[in-house]
Amino acid sequence: MLLIDKYAYINKLASVHPLEKMTFSLGLLLLSLIMRDELISLITFIVMSAFIILGAQIPFMYYAKLLLLPGFFLLSSLVSILIAIAPTSSVIPLHIWAFQLKTWTIFVGTASLLTAQELFFIVLGSISCLYFLILTTSVQSICHVLRQWHLPVLFVELVELTYRFIFIFLDSMQKIHLAQQARLGYRSPMQWLRSVSMLIAALFAEMFQRSRELNNAMQARGGEPVYWPENVSYSQKNWLGITSVFVFLIIYGGFFS
Secondary structure, eight states: OHHHHHHHHHSTTTTSOHHHHHHHHHHHHHHHHHHOOHHHHHHHHHHHHHIIIIISOOOHHHHHHHHHHHHHHHHHHHHHHHEEEEETTSOOOSEEEEEEETTEEEEEEHHHHHHHHHHHHHHHHHHHHHHHHHHHSOHHHHHHHHHHTTOOHHHHHHHHHHHHHHHHHHHHHHHHHHHHHHTTTTSSHHHHHHHHHHHHHHHHHHHHHHHHHHHHHHHHTTTOOOOOOOOOOOOHHHHHHHHHHHHHHHHHHHHHO
């Protein structure tokens, strides 16, 4: 999490206006979800990955590691879609593989295979769009754009506070865990269970206390939001490129989908 935030500030695309990056990533995400075309989703994944690795200069191995976590959940979901179980006496739909086990038949249906294939490419393209946004744009910049879009102020402030408390939570957890390790709090299974329960209780108490202190500090300052400094400008070249990509995908989807 800390490394993601670091790359969001030091990547080669950090100077690009956040509205351009959000329009590009969210626009491709919506196109991929609406058109539900495998080739469009694959093109989206390739384009976004190229911008992440070549444009933003994010290390390839780190990007590959980030893909592993959603990839695990994606594959587990695909397995549940592909494999179906039905009684042997029932009529099995069109399938490509089947195995009979006593009174049950385990099979992979043709329709399930097509659904899993479509889901795989759509999720792959969607993940690349979200990774492009979080790896190239800071949360402060994203919240600035959300304010420009006139989203409710309460919602934007909750996003900022939630993101801030992630780092406070991680820092507190690391300190408490290190103190417990120094006292041999994880030397046995029973000690491990006791230390983990104490860690959760201590984190809950500290987060509750810090949230009250932060709320009091914001009220003392009048609750004025902190806006992102407008130190970058729009680029006509970037907008032209974004529009060209959208038009190409829309035309392709209209003619070949």
